[in-house]
Amino acid sequence: MWRPDRIAWWTGALFALGSLLFLIPGIAALGSSATWIGFGFATGSVFFTSAALLQLVAASEAPHRGRPRHERTLLRPRGWLPQRVDWVAAAVQFPGTILFNVNTFVALDHALDPHQMDVRVWGPDMIGSACFLIASTLAFANAEHRWLSFRPRDLDWQIAAWNLLGSIFFGISAVAAFVEPSTGDPVNDAIANGGTAAGAACFLIGALLLPLQAERQQRRLRAPGRDDDRPADGAQALGTA
Template identity: 35%
Template sequence: MPTLTKQSWSFMIGSTLFAVGAAVAIWDLGSANLTNVLCFIGAWFFTTAGLMQTILSGAPTKAVDYGTGRMFRAVWLAAFIQSVGTLLFNVSTSGALAARSIHAQEQFVWNPDAGGSVAFLISAAFVYVAYFRDRDTLWEPSQSGWWGAHINMLGCIAFGVSAVGAFVLANGSVENANVANWGTFIGALCFFFSSAIALPQLGWNRRNST
């Protein structure tokens, strides 16, 4: 059965694999194929965590006394959109192992990578909405969930910057390999710590009904 602890550990393992994969590229510790394999495996841990997060987030909608009478819950939207992003990273990391042409790199590596990064950014925005609906504030530095939300957003921004750096040029090279690798490395560390923060308490996720 999915649990919040299993979800957090899955994100942490996936983040570690992404960080190590990026470190291999940054400090030339191995081949590009090693980086691709580590990120490929890490993406599957992300996808597993994203699926558990969506299941644990509860019903997609809730009854309200205005409009159509129902509204989407921000916490579910955050989980679902992030889960879609993890699936896109699966496509991207799989493509990185198999792509043998510039067109394939564009279509099956960069496009889903960029799409996954956008999905993560949108998801992070809904995390703020969910937190505000639950706590009636966006300024609560004494709460670990507040720190987790901000660190998660920093990770999503870093992954977005990485996608910009990984843009495939006409000659098959990327726009800026250093930006791509460091963005992945920093983003992965942020996701690791935002998930680790949740482990001791996991409180606001459990209480949230927004």
């Protein structure tokens, strides 16, 4: 759905590009250590951060329980809304993407010793993955207003579920990427790269569904007598939903 005039469209597009740039290198890393793989991850992390910023702005400006939507601009986010689950999820996820920037760009330095790798690369990766997992867990609960649910025909639930699954895979990948000081090798390189690729695939699906979800939410906003407390225009992508 081509709607470049909407924040949700750009959020979905940027998350999709970021996911793709993690998916392709993640698959390639299973059988190669080519230099371009690291650059692919680093570039993808920039798209993730850009999308997460847009998502945080959208969550700050989304109408809630009948409150009017304010005009949104990137330079004037209006909301500090810790009482809103969708906003908290986006606010937790955004620093997680910044930590992935640190993780992927520092990893381009192949001169790091095992200790430096664990502190400068694995540490940000692990904390960033934890941010994603917390954000997507909150978002999954918020999608149907309960911690556990199973509604595979509901688009909001689908996006939240794909993003939660992606965060779980990223977390598994981060654990397996810890560098053993005695050997200088990751705990399990195959699981680390495979988890990254699997998580990116899940995030890609969630991102591609986002414009459709935003369009449906716009219709709900225009519907007479609307009483919907779900955020509109881009509050569900990647780790949040």
